[in-house]
Amino acid sequence: MSSQFPNIFSFQTLKHRRIATLKTPSSHINCLAVHANLLYASSANEISVYSLSDHSFVDSFNHDPTTGFVKSIAFNQTKIFTAHQDGKIRIWKIDTLYKNHQHISTLPTVKDKFLNFMLPKNYVNVRRHKKKLWIQHWDTVSGLMVNDAKGLMYSVSWDKSFKIWNVKNQRCLESVKAHEDAVNTLAVSGNGTVYTGSGDGLIRIWEMAERRHNLVGTLDKHKSTVNALALNDEGSVLFSGGSDGRILVWEKRDDENEVGYVESLWDHKGAILCLINVGEWFVSGSSDRTVRVWQRGGKEGGGFHCSIVLEGHEKPVKSLVAVETRVLEGVFSICSGSLDGEIRVWEISICSNFKIPMNSIKLA
Numbered sequence: 001m002s003s004q005f006p007n008i009f010s011f012q013t014l015k016h017r018r019i020a021t022l023k024t025p026s027s028h029i030n031c032l033a034v035h036a037n038l039l040y041a042s043s044a045n046e047i048s049v050y051s052l053s054d055h056s057f058v059d060s061f062n063h064d065p066t067t068g069f070v071k072s073i074a075f076n077q078t079k080i081f082t083a084h085q086d087g088k089i090r091i092w093k094i095d096t097l098y099k100n101h102q103h104i105s106t107l108p109t110v111k112d113k114f115l116n117f118m119l120p121k122n123y124v125n126v127r128r129h130k131k132k133l134w135i136q137h138w139d140t141v142s143g144l145m146v147n148d149a150k151g152l153m154y155s156v157s158w159d160k161s162f163k164i165w166n167v168k169n170q171r172c173l174e175s176v177k178a179h180e181d182a183v184n185t186l187a188v189s190g191n192g193t194v195y196t197g198s199g200d201g202l203i204r205i206w207e208m209a210e211r212r213h214n215l216v217g218t219l220d221k222h223k224s225t226v227n228a229l230a231l232n233d234e235g236s237v238l239f240s241g242g243s244d245g246r247i248l249v250w251e252k253r254d255d256e257n258e259v260g261y262v263e264s265l266w267d268h269k270g271a272i273l274c275l276i277n278v279g280e281w282f283v284s285g286s287s288d289r290t291v292r293v294w295q296r297g298g299k300e301g302g303g304f305h306c307s308i309v310l311e312g313h314e315k316p317v318k319s320l321v322a323v324e325t326r327v328l329e330g331v332f333s334i335c336s337g338s339l340d341g342e343i344r345v346w347e348i349s350i351c352s353n354f355k356i357p358m359n360s361i362k363l364a
Contacts, residue, residue: 013351014293014307019333020055020345024048027341032321033073035080036096039323039335041343042070047082049099052323055345061092061101074144074153076167079104081153083141089155091170105170108135112171126159135172137163145188154194158182162196162206164213176213178204185228189235197226203240203250205259221248221261230275230282237262239282241272247284247294249304263303267292276320278332281307285317291336293348310346315339 024043033040038058039050045065049058062070068085075081080092080101089107116122116133123131126138139159146153146167153165162183164174181199188194194206194213203226205217219240228241238250238259247265252258270287277283282304284292291310296303317338323345324333330350337343 016348022343029337032319032337035075072144074146085140087137156183156186187229187231199225228275243271267306274320278322287316289313313338
């Protein structure tokens with residue numbers, strides 16, 4: 001594997017405290033996101049904005065209930081991209097002075113649709129006797145991710161596809177039929193490798209070749225719907241969460257561009273709904289109403305173990321976001337959003353760090 005498991009057990013004792021609790025207008029938080037010291041929380045169709053400095057309310061936008069639930073939020077400079085249940089991606093401009101948000105466009109744009117609507121080859125069958133332009137999602141857009149370095153945005157949908165967009169001119173560049181069931185989640189590495197997770201239980205790996213994304217691998221150890229994916233900072237370790245309550249850990253091999261299975265983590269008692277990576281840790285949220293913080297080391301083989309369980313939500317934890325990472329100082333903060341309508345802000349700090357040689361530990 002790309003990072004060898006150590007010959008020692010490494011223990012980092014962590015402590016945590018809840019530093020704030022925020023309440024959204026609706027009792028259904030779909031996703032959380034952070035940009036420019038602001039926390040964005042989608043609750044049904046509405047997006048609420050809070051200051052991370054004092055946790056005060058700043059703004060709310062997208063008050064149109066016909067757009068459906070907001071499923072994902074991504075950023076590029078002063079623009080916000082929001083994914084909606086009605087199959088559209090909306091673009092908003094942030095007024096940095098007044099901290100308000102104005103709708104400026106919807107993807108696909110009117111111009112993009114006009115350039116494509118004349119030719120029959122630009123239409124695809126979506127249902128019996130129904131066609132759509134290939135640049136359109138025809139079902140819920142479930143996830144968004146922006147690669148600033150490449151100037152691209154990736155969207156996944158319950159229509160079983162993912163699409164790639166040019167952030168600057170807002171045109172759809174490519175559409176890929178990715179799965180045989182709804183695509184629920186995606187992760188994109190720094191070099192542009194795309195991972196998609198689906199209701200068909202598969203994780204698929206896509207890489208660009210000759211200006212198109214090609215399937216280069218399929219991971220099939222999940223026996224249930226894949227709900228969440230996250231990559232470590234180097235893009236070498238993939239975490240995936242399923243409806244069966246398992247988190248699977250995958251790692252790229254040294255000698256070839258292949259992703260291999262490492263281990264399964266079973267500590268949650270319900271479906272895994274969200275995953276994020278924070279430095280050398282990763283964090284999971286579940287329908288069992290808990291948040292767990294995981295780190296490598298501390299068990300035989302050097303695999304991951306749960307260091308902290310954060311409790312208090314009354315309903316499933318639907319979204320997580322890192323809001324402050326002072327890892328070198330031994331402190332990081334995360335927000336958890338739940339179907340109970342609450343956002344909890346947690347501070348996690350390292351109390352101690354010590355190591356024990358594995359050969360000194362006797363197993364029963």
